[in-house]
Amino acid sequence: MSELSPREIEKKWQKKWKETGLYKTDFNSAARPKYYNLVMFPYPSAAKLHIGHWYNFGGADTWGRYMRMKGYNVFEPIGFDAFGLPAENYAVKTGVHPQETTYKNIEYMREQLSAIGAMYDWDKEIVTSDPEYYKWTQWIFLKFFEAGLAYRKMAPVNWCPKCQTCLANEQVKDGKCERCGSEVTKKDMEQWFFNVKKYAERLLNNENLDWPEKTKIMQKNWIGRSEGVNIDFPVFNSNKKITVFTSYPETIFGATYMVLAPEHPLVSSLTDEKHKKIVEKYIEKARHQTDIKRSATDKEKTGVMTGGYCINPVTKEKIPVFIGDYVLMSYGTGAVMGVPAHDARDWLFAVKHKLPIVRVMKTYEGDTNEIDKLEKVNEEGIMMNSGQFNGMDSKEAKKKIAEWIEREGFGKITINYKLRDWLISRQRYWGAPIPVVYCKQCEKSGNAPDGIVPVPEKDLPVLLPKNVDFIPRGKSPLHYVKDFIETTCPKCGGPAERESDTMDTFVDSSWYFLRYLSPKKNDGAFDKEMIKKWMPVDMYIGGSEHACMHLIYARFFTMVLHDLGYLDFDEPFKRLVHQGTITKDSAKMSKSKGNVVSPDEFVEKYGSDVFRMYLMFMGPFTAGGDWSDKGINGVARFIKKFSELIENNNKNKLDHQKTLNLIHKTIKRVTESIETFQFNTAIAAMMEFTNEISSDGIDMESKKIMVRLIAPFAPHTAEELWERLGQKYSVFDEEWPKFDDKYLASAEIEIPVQVNGKLRAVIRAAADEGKEKILERAKNEPNVKKYLEGAKIVKEIYVPGKLAGFVTD
Ligand SMILES: [Zn+2]
Ligand SMILES: [Zn+2]
Missing domain, CATH: 3.90.740.10 (Valyl/Leucyl/Isoleucyl-tRNA synthetase, editing domain)
Structure with a gap:
């Protein structure tokens, strides 16, 4: 692959994948079974994609590509959890509008995400701060309200008396205001809640989910049922x-x-x-x-x-x-x-x-x-x-x-239950407005209890106004936008006041997996037909820090929407996997520690395939590993050697039986390792294969198998090698190789064991079993042991596959 650099190869294939729409999922295809491969969507912060993103998204994509080659119709979407506090904090500091920063960051992140080379179906992208999306977040709120699952009551908020503003929990550091350092107090305000407690008993029932046991226990503890x-x-x-x-x-x-x-x-x-x-x-x-x-x-x-x-x-x-x-x-x-x-x-x-x-x-x-x-x-x-x-x-x-x-x-x-109802009110601008108005007249006439009048569905979305002053003044910035606040009551036509709180961003992320299946639908939150075909999510991959809030809220939403007749299932995620953490010198990477590894420089130097493959090689996917600059060189060398092996036209000099044995053993190891998310041992198996055989070369059939095996880990390299082998585009339309036990079994050989030139035993071993192991086993054969007892071994002999022997003094 000398003529093209890794970066050029990546660009070439990313372009071709895009042009040919390789990863556009045909939702209506019945030819292959569906597989919804979901990764927790990112928050578009000003910081670039960090190593944790690469690890999470790269691993999830390896899994998706593998399932695709196994014959599934894989849907792998991506989007942005775009509302939230950081953009608003930035606005307070700099005056730059959250919309501006958010959409700029999204644009930048789209490019970074493309660099990973994941098979995202970009046509289905969603951005939760788009009115086309939050219109339906508001619609869901109305459905909850109608069902009596959204209610308003007094509840304390964190309050900074100096800044005269409510603070999110994240803005309270050791009981002090993050902005000014004053003591934070509590203040009671009318706020909105979702009645998640009503679902406590059903949420407890998580035994049948194919989720990590630890996460299921954490959810049970969070719900905290006790009889008394x-x-x-x-x-x-x-x-x-x-x-x-x-x-x-x-x-x-x-x-x-x-x-x-x-x-x-x-x-x-x-x-x-x-x-x-x-x-x-x-x-x-x-x-x-x-x-x-x-x-x-x-x-x-x-x-x-x-x-x-x-x-x-x-x-x-x-x-x-x-x-x-x-x-x-x-x-x-x-x-x-x-x-x-x-x-x-x-x-x-x-x-x-x-x-x-x-x-x-x-x-x-x-x-x-x-x-x-x-x-x-x-x-x-x-x-x-x-x-x-x-x-x-x-x-x-x-x-x-x-x-x-x-x-x-x-x-x-x-x-x-320890579980409390979910407080969804935020006294913040950058979120989905809560779609209700307050009407004094309707309250008086008894038309609306507490004067709460929900905005009719036809008037959605309640748009976020653009012209807002972000300087904190006690209430949500929306409260001071006259055009927004002053409205007419949809019930009586009299003057009314809009709710100025927005919704917690966890509301946005509690149903996004339903929207991916019909992101542009404008007459409903989701397409019932598509939901029927594609939900529940088959695999959900994301951080274990979401064990309680997000993963409970998403289950709660699904249960409510099921009970309201919109869904015919009540658990959203069949299988869940948490990726591990990548550390540096065994410490968590953080800006304050100054030990953050930036993906970009390594991607620039080694290419995306080497980078993501190295991350997968560091340890079992669910455990993570420790980053080292040296380690990545090893993976770079491996990909080079592997490419040479595939491109080398040497005739296979090896005994054909041995090649077949090695190939099938490698297929078995790679397959079984991927199935258990041990991507590291899958890569190790391919490395061992390459080392074992690189000087001999391999035949065309074996080359085609090996390129398919490496494809989920190094998608660009695999696609390039596949083309160079003269094969038809794309390697990701090829079937995953199958191993045949026949080749694994036939590889066993008999090895005679001699002591001082006399045959003392015969042991059976795998054709490729290493010298050390065979000698160790030979030594422990009872009849060999007998002759070695009391003597000192002066020489050990091993003729690969033929003979083992010991010479004593
Ligand atoms: Zn303050
Ligand atoms: Zn009214």
């Missing part, structure tokens, strides 16, 4: 009650105090004068902490006394009420009971605040002593100090006490 009991504790000297949620009802007789979330509505009425100051201070501090930080289970439970009391409903004891930041208002009832004898963190809390520690379970060994040390805290055992439940195993008592509490009427068995 809501128990009512009467407030001392009051007719009020506080409901506590507990998963450990069996410990109720040992509950000696209660802790409320600082936001609990009864805190102020429970707090007495003496504790008021300290309680207020504690509440203020808790406001600055994220829920995640507050509920971390490895942190000490802290709290302060309110001065109020309630009554343990089973012991009738008066117990003190605290507030503690580890209790979240959004989980359970915002109140928990403290059982110091049977919870380690409660024990520490009780000791600190000098609270009674009442043991209600002895150990299985019968220990009933006081729990005066942390190590003595037991979480199960035999019930004691628990009335009629004494002597019962705590595991049994859990159920029995729960039922008794419910029967006695001071509690109710219930199921709780």
Whole structure:
């Protein structure tokens, strides 16, 4: 391949692929089974494609090309998740409109993506910030609203008092405003939610998905289902009650105090004068902490006394009420009971605040002593100090006490989820406007509860206005665009005000895989026929950091659209694979560490095929690997050697049997390695083949097999070599080579083993088994071992495929 540089070869084939429309998927073809090969679409940031993109997209494309050659009608689309905060932040800083930066970045990224040489069907590209796309994001919102799955309620936002603006979680760094460094506080605002909690039980049911086990477990934990009991504790000297949620009802007789979330509505009425100051201070501090930080289970439970009391409903004891930041208002009832004898963190809390520690379970060994040390805290055992439940195993008592509490009427068995409804409101400009208006008149007349009037479908999209001031002034920038905000009510024709919040970008990415199948459809979000033919996605490849949010939201959307009758399946992604991470000197690449490897210079120097092949060679696809500049040279040398082997016209000097054996063994290894996403061992198998045989040369049939094997990894090189072999365009229309066991089995040979010239054994070995291995096995043959025992081997002999022998002193 001396006359063309790798870059020239790439350009040549990228052009030809484009001109001939090789990767345009015929959605209606029934000739081959469909295969929807999806990669998580990129965010068009100002930064160039980084090594992680190349790794993700290159590997996904290797898989897609392999499936294509296996006979599938593969659809491999790409698009841009184009709304979001960074473009808006950039606008605040520089004044450049987010639309301008976003579309410029997209244009640039399209070129970079082409450089990878992936078989994207560019005709199906989508950009989520295009009105043609977000019109249907808004339509889906309306469908959710009609179904009662989109609702509005007060919820806290991160608020910077100095900048007078809401901040996204990403803009809060250690509790401080990213822009000005002021302490961030919380502020309640009316916001929109999707009722994802309603689907918690169905989302939990993920066993049948062909997904990484770890991801399925992460989703289960995120949803966080727990069975328990809501128990009512009467407030001392009051007719009020506080409901506590507990998963450990069996410990109720040992509950000696209660802790409320600082936001609990009864805190102020429970707090007495003496504790008021300290309680207020504690509440203020808790406001600055994220829920995640507050509920971390490895942190000490802290709290302060309110001065109020309630009554343990089973012991009738008066117990003190605290507030503690580890209790979240959004989980359970915002109140928990403290059982110091049977919870380690409660024990520490009780000791600190000098609270009674009442043991209600002895150990299985019968220990009933006081729990005066942390190590003595037991979480199960035999019930004691628990009335009629004494002597019962705590595991049994859990159920029995729960039922008794419910029967006695001071509690109710219930199921709780950690999963919360999805807050989709963003006080941001660069997103899809939420398609509702607020009408005072309709609210008064009772035509629209809370005055919320959805924008009729025919008036979609609600376009984002272009002329906007990005300087933060307290509300979404849209709020200050008069032309946008002031509108007429579609119901009564009176004056109305538009919603100024936009939707979370995770809404855009929760359904894009449906749109790819009919990206230009203007009379519907998606084409039912195409969906029927092409969904669900057969393979979804992307980062494991999306295990919870994106991958739960996309499943939720699919379930809702299924229930509303738009889809006839309710899981979007049949199979999921997470790519690993590429590190540099074992550390994660990051700008701040200054260890970022830029793909561009290596692509320029070695070409795209060498670069992507090297990335695939670094380790199993799902594990990733460590980047080294040296390593890439090895792959470059291999591709050169491989090309020479294919182009070399030497007649095959090797024994034909050996070539066949090697070829079929290589087909087997490459195929099986790809199937398990061990692209590294597939490449290693081709390297070994090339090393083994390069000096002998191979016949035409073998050349054609090898070019097909390398094609998913080095698509440009393979296409070029295929042409040079005089074959018809394109190698990607060729079938994937099949191996034949017949050649693998026949390759076994018998090798006589001699000790000091005398035949002592015969071993069977693969024709290509290495010297070291054969000698090792020969040595361990019982009859050989016998003659070697006590002697010193002075010489080892191996005549490949013919003889093994040892000479002793
Ligand atoms: Zn600020
Ligand atoms: Zn109205």
